[in-house]
Amino acid sequence: MASLKDHSVQASMPSSTSPPLYNIPMSSLLVPAPGTTTWFYTTVAILMSLLILEQTVYRYKKRHLPGDKWTIPIIGKFADSMKPTMEGYMKQWNSGALSAISVFNIFIVMASTNEFARKILNSPTHAEPCLVHSAKTVLLPDNWVFLTGKAHVDYRRGLNSLFTRKALSMYVDIQNVITRKHFAEWLEEAKKDPSAKAIMMTARNLNMETSLRVFCGDHLPDEATKEISDKYWAITVALELVNFPLALPGTKVYRACQARKAAMKWLELAAKRSKEAIANGAEVGCMLDQWVKDITEPSYKGRRDFSDREMAMVVFSFLFASQDAMSSGLIYGFQHLADQPELLEKIREEQMRVRGGDPNRPLTMEMLDDSHYLRAFVKETLRVKPPVTMVPYKTTKAFPISDDYTVPANSMVIPSFYNSLHDPEVYPDPDTLQPERWLDPNGSANQNPRNYLVFGSGPHKCIGLEYAVSNIALVLADASMMMEWEHEVTPVSDKDHRYLVPSRRLQAEAPPSPSMSSNFQRSNVVTLGLNGLP
Ligand code: HEM
Numbered sequence: 310m311a312s313l314k315d316h317s318v319q320a321s322m323p324s325s326t327s328p329p330l331y332n333i334p335m336s337s338l339l340v341p342a343p344g345t346t347t348w349f350y351t352t353v354a355i356l357m358s359l360l361i362l363e364q365t366v367y368r369y370k371k372r373h374l375p376g377d378k379w380t381i382p383i384i385g386k387f388a389d390s391m392k393p394t395m396e397g398y399m400k401q402w403n404s405g406a407l408s409a410i411s412v413f414n415i416f417i418v419m420a421s422t423n424e425f426a427r428k429i430l431n432s433p434t435h436a437e438p439c440l441v442h443s444a445k446t447v448l449l450p451d452n453w454v455f456l457t458g459k460a461h462v463d464y465r466r467g468l469n470s471l472f473t474r475k476a477l478s479m480y481v482d483i484q485n486v487i488t489r490k491h492f493a494e495w496l497e498e499a500k501k502d503p504s505a506k507a508i509m510m511t512a513r514n515l516n517m518e519t520s521l522r523v524f525c526g527d528h529l530p531d532e533a534t535k536e537i538s539d540k541y542w543a544i545t546v547a548l549e550l551v552n553f554p555l556a557l558p559g560t561k562v563y564r565a566c567q568a569r570k571a572a573m574k575w576l577e578l579a580a581k582r583s584k585e586a587i588a589n590g591a592e593v594g595c596m597l598d599q600w601v602k603d604i605t606e607p608s609y610k611g612r613r614d615f616s617d618r619e620m621a622m623v624v625f626s627f628l629f630a631s632q633d634a635m636s637s638g639l640i641y642g643f644q645h646l647a648d649q650p651e652l653l654e655k656i657r658e659e660q661m662r663v664r665g666g667d668p669n670r671p672l673t674m675e676m677l678d679d680s681h682y683l684r685a686f687v688k689e690t691l692r693v694k695p696p697v698t699m700v701p702y703k704t705t706k707a708f709p710i711s712d713d714y715t716v717p718a719n720s721m722v723i724p725s726f727y728n729s730l731h732d733p734e735v736y737p738d739p740d741t742l743q744p745e746r747w748l749d750p751n752g753s754a755n756q757n758p759r760n761y762l763v764f765g766s767g768p769h770k771c772i773g774l775e776y777a778v779s780n781i782a783l784v785l786a787d788a789s790m791m792m793e794w795e796h797e798v799t800p801v802s803d804k805d806h807r808y809l810v811p812s813r814r815l816q817a818e819a820p821p822s823p824s825m826s827s828n829f830q831r832s833n834v835v836t837l838g839l840n841g842l843p
Pocket residue numbers: 430438454465626627628630631634635638696697700763764765766767768769770771772773774776777778
């Protein structure tokens with residue numbers, strides 16, 4: 310019996326109480342040498358003034374919001390942000406619907422309620438997504454994901470046709486083939502070595518190949534999918550919250566840029582081949598083909614002049630946005646089914662029904678539609694352990710978020726998704742995984758869709774959500790037909806893994822909270838034993 314380990318995410322969110330300023334010990338080194346007294350006292354006076362100014366500005370911005378009365382000079386809550394805990398987040402969220410902290414002089418407002426979270430996500434004239442400095446270096450500054458306002462809306466509209474039902478149905482056929490190929494490999498491995506194994510890379514590799522084939526089809530040679538998959542990890546680690554921001558040789562950002570160059574070379578080639586294939590009358594076989602076909606239709610009204618490089622950058626942005634979140638969602642799905650075998654049984658029964666009694670029958674979009682229990686399970690697993698718990702935004706101007714508080718311009722505002730997804734009014738017994746709550750159209754879960762923030766809300770709401778859900782559903786459904794797996798509980802395997810936020814949303818220069826370090830960099834945890842079904 311082989312096993313797979315799941316990996317937890319740690320986002321950094323300062324939470325503990327900082328020591329008051331007057332506790333800071335004065336060093337005996339601060340004794341001036343004779344003759345340097347004036348300079349010494351002038352320097353001390355300037356430093357003291359700056360420190361007082363820092364505290365004054367913090368208190369002025371914070372006003373009546375809950376949060377520390379003083380901020381630790383210069384670094385603020387940085388130390389806490391290096392070792393985040395779910396308890397720390399909870400403490401901050403529980404302190405108020407809005408609460409304040411400061412990290413490296415970045416003023417941060419945490420929003421814990423659904424009302425405030427949605428308000429932030431749906432106020433593009435006041436707040437926009439926040440990115441780590443290295444994201445622009447890695448993803449390239451002219452990538453569409455950095456657009457804001459109308460330019461962003463217009464560009465995104467052009468991409469919607471890549472996620473229509475027709476397109477998604479075509480993707481399902483590709484997903485089927487890749488998933489089965491990987492499962493055969495998993496089972497082969499499990500036969501050779503039945504010991505517990507980490508599931509992280511296993512799930513990630515499956516997702517990577519699925520995404521690359523869905524996006525680029527056969528326009529990528531096998532060696533390309535392997536090279537991109539192998540090198541992509543360098544990109545994930547370079548987008549951690551705390552990283553040296555310049556792409557100097559030897560740094561993570563440098564390695565990520567090298568990986569991006571390798572990936573872009575192949576993705577540009579795929580775009581070129583796709584254009585040639587469609588021009589020669591080939592059938593649409595992947596997302597790029599769909600895009601090329603759309604923009605060459607005589608009735609098409611939008612922009613047509615997408616270069617190979619621009620198309621490659623869009624595909625690259627999709628890979629970037631999807632890898633960690635989708636892998637995380639998938640791993641939690643496996644974990645939940647291993648922990649609650651009665652749910653797995655229900656999925657199996659349903660799958661046998663929708664497949665007409667043939668477990669090997671490949672799923673279609675219609676069969677996925679008909680898999681009501683499976684879909685409810687996927688919705689619920691993503692709710693209980695959301696791969697993304699919060700997404701940092703920054704205010705572009707003063708943001709009157711409530712009647713009595715205005716977030717100052719250039720602050721960070723961080724809407725929590727977790728609280729909305731665990732609101733006991735909407736989801737009674739919120740920590741318990743109950744797919745049934747989604748099966749009653751009149752139940753409170755279905756009656757309060759605004760609480761379901763797994764994929765965000767507003768103009769930046771996840772564009773790939775249908776594809777993500779269908780892929781997680783398909784992988785789990787096929788797994789239920791082809792294998793057994795179990796969760797080998799370790800001391801950390803039942804801890805929360807709910808800290809992931811996509812790294813593309815990392816805050817720039819200074820590392821504030823929350824960190825968006827990937828779910829996959831702090832492995833621990835779930836071990837799953839695998840067995841092929843007879
Ligand atoms: C379980 C899997 C996934 C989760 C939980 C997830 C979650 C999210 C969240 C929370 C956001 C930010 C929303 C906001 O700011 O309001 C987002 C944005 C985005 N996601 Fe996903 N995502 C997933 C999979 C995917 C996939 C598979 C793709 C691509 C095929 C994708 C592409 C994107 C893009 C491009 C954005 C930025 C959209 C924009 O700025 O307009 N995501 N996602």
